[in-house]
Amino acid sequence: MTTMKLPLTESTAWKALLDHKKSIGGQHLRELFSDDPGRGERMTLEALGLFLDYSKNRITDETLRLLVELAKESGLKDRIDAMFNGEKINVTEKRAVLHVALRAPKGATILFEGKNVVPQVHEVLDRMTAFSNRVRSGEWKGHTGKSIRNIVNIGIGGSDLGPVMAYEALRFYSERSLTFRFVSNVDGIDFAEAVLDLNPEETMFIVSSKTFTTMETMTNAQTAREWLLKSLGGNSAAVAKHFVAVSTNAQKVSEFGIDTANMFGFWDWVGGRYSMDSAIGLSTMLAVGPENFLAMLNGFHEMDEHFRNAPFESNFPVLMGLLALWYNNFFDAQTIAVLPYENYLKRFPAYLQQLTMESNGKQVTVDGKEVNYHTGQIYWGEPGTNGQHSFYQLIHQGTRLIPCDFIVFANPLIPLGRHHDILLANAFAQAEALAFGKTAEEVKADGTAEWLVPHRVFNGNRPSNMILADRLTPDILGKLIALYEHSTYTQSVIWNIDAFDQWGVELGKVLAQQIIPEIENEEIPQLKHDTSTNNLIRLTRKMKK
């Protein structure tokens, strides 16, 4: 499947980058800025209402040229086209990867196996719209004739993280008379706490699962069914009024007892972690209304078109992907911190963890050869300014290099006194401090005692991106998500790995299925695990009440 002629580390561009790193790797951002007065304005990108300042990266124009060369040598253009053309780029699962079709406008053509999939996408969007309008207006009645006031999404992974993140991100735009809850964990506490104060008569469950076989979701959905029927007199006719499903598996949905008339479908060519803009986003649409949901899809689509068409040098996702890869492979950086200075984006880092780490946490190339370079980074982060009083210490003075993506908005959604100016000032100050630091001379000049000087030095030279937009809107959220989706794909193409499978989640699932009866059953099991696992099972069986 690869278009690379040589293994990655033997490619001309890779070798050129290794040499280049030797010559510029030691250079400090202080020098890079003082030698190049135009840098802060030149190393920026503005498109689609997003502004990126990438000048505080440990790069020169030559670095960028070589990184772009690497992308070209890796056949990135062809691989982007392959995705948009519905080729089965998820090679190990033999699937096309067409999340871009989920946000294509009516009238667009995106082919999968010779058939335009865009009309089916809009058919589902129209059904979601009609359904959302009925619930939001109070027209949809529960089993006892009351309108729905509470919506509980049951799902996990891509069927949860996207919906939760989007609900939190767009809460400003949400219908405040409706209550939203999200249940994902098989830990019963998650369900118990989520419904504790809810009236079943006014509660609707959205069971979201691509496969409709996921253990956590099916366990929670079953418990939800029991919870509902217990208080509504046990009449299973109530299920039709209080449960809808989002899935690709109609058979399993009806086996569960949900009428497929109340099912919103999507397709095999949508990966779980790329599905929040499919029917998996039903809870988002219910919260913010169809108009805002469609505005978000439009934002996604604009970023898709930009990714497909913009030259690599000025292509947002390509540039961000290349910068991330630069630190991962040439500086041995292991992580990337995503730091949104916008409280509504508090779940964005968690969402990105599945997107980036389930996609690019791979040890072999698409043709099964072990890689001899690092692949996916660890993504993590917290909204500003909370992190400043927690882990920023390590980013500033620790021994590891942690590239940061700051995300800021010029305007708050809820203006409140001086809060937003203070917030913005903190984001800019952190990026400045990380890049330029504070030398021993500067620390001494403050009158610091000699012995304390080393403790108060900031070495600086710690890279960051600053992503800036006017304000957080549904459209901008769509663009931000698509930006990271495509930046993830960009890196996977260069690493020559399959970003769309997730075999690494399988082994634990299989072992859990074996262990469940060993914990649960009355009779003493014949344990055949390692001595540690056997011991833990025996011990918990003894401790269990």
Ligand code: F6P
């Ligand atoms: O276990 C990983 C995974 O398959 C994810 O890729 C997916 O998002 C999640 O489980 C949930 O799967 P489903 O939507 O089929 O319940």
